[in-house]
Amino acid sequence: MTPTDSLPIAILAPEPTFMDVDAFDELDSILDDLRTRNDETPQWEFCEGFLAAVICARRPIPEDEYLQALLGTPMADEAPDDESGSFASDEQKARFMALWQxxxxxxxxxxxxxxxxxxxDRCYHPEVMDIRGAVADMPPEEQVAFKGEDLPAFAQxxxxxxxxxxxxxxxxWAAPRDKDAAKWLDNAL
Structure with a gap:
């Protein structure tokens, strides 16, 4: 096993293919289905932020480790229980992972x-939704349904x-112990 074996295959690919709206809708549908078995399953915008952080982490985080953290799915050697998240089938997990990768x-x-x-075009554009903006664009009679709700800020x-x-x-994410590396990191931030 090489150090890259636990990394998503897509990270090793030279040119990414950009996801279209239908692919993001499919991710949302899979997450909605997962939420029927685990109500702690997050929406895609949260998953996207999580994905970006995992990519930026100092070490490669194995798939089963980050899936357990994000979706509550059991580790590869564990059986699902009543409180853990689970995919409906191996095919659903494979499709989710293909879109994820x-x-x-x-x-x-x-x-x-x-x-x-x-x-x-090469710049990172997170897949986020402007909830407040969407509500502000609604007709006044529809905005009433959101009155008094604490809507998340853009990209929150x-x-x-x-x-x-x-x-x-x-x-x-801890600062490095090496003073030069810590100074470099501090300057970068």
């Missing part, structure tokens, strides 16, 4: 690209997913 490759390539402008759910990964693996 496609997005992984896209995000990894974007984060690794040197860009000078956010208008650059993405940021929660990213921070969840940081908090789940704090040792991977």
């Amino acid at each position: 496609q997005r992984w490759a896209e995000v990894a390539a974007a984060l690794d690209s040197e860009v000078d402008s956010l208008e650059d 759910v993405w940021a929660l997913g990213f921070m969840f990964a940081i908090e789940y693996w704090p040792e991977d």
Whole structure:
């Protein structure tokens, strides 16, 4: 087994294929189905933030480890229980992972690209939804249904997913002990 065996196949691919709206809808449908068995299953925007953090982690995090953290699925050597998340079938898991790896490759390539402008097609564009903006665009009679609700700010759910990964693996995000490396990291931030 080589160090890259536990990495998503897509991370090793040279050119990512960009996901279309239908692929994101399919991810949402799979997550909705998972949520019927585990109500803690997050929405895709949270998953996208989590995925970005896993990509940025210091070490490669194995698939079964990050799936357990994100979706509550059992580790490879464990059987699912009543409180863990589970895919409906091996085919559903395979499809989710194919879409996940496609997005992984896209995000990894974007984060690794040197860009000078956010208008650059190679720039990372998180898949986020502007809930407040969407509600503001609704007719007044539909906006009433959201009155008094604490709607998330733009990209807040993405940021929660990213921070969840940081908090789940704090040792991977701790400042380096080496003073020069810590200074380099501090300057980068």
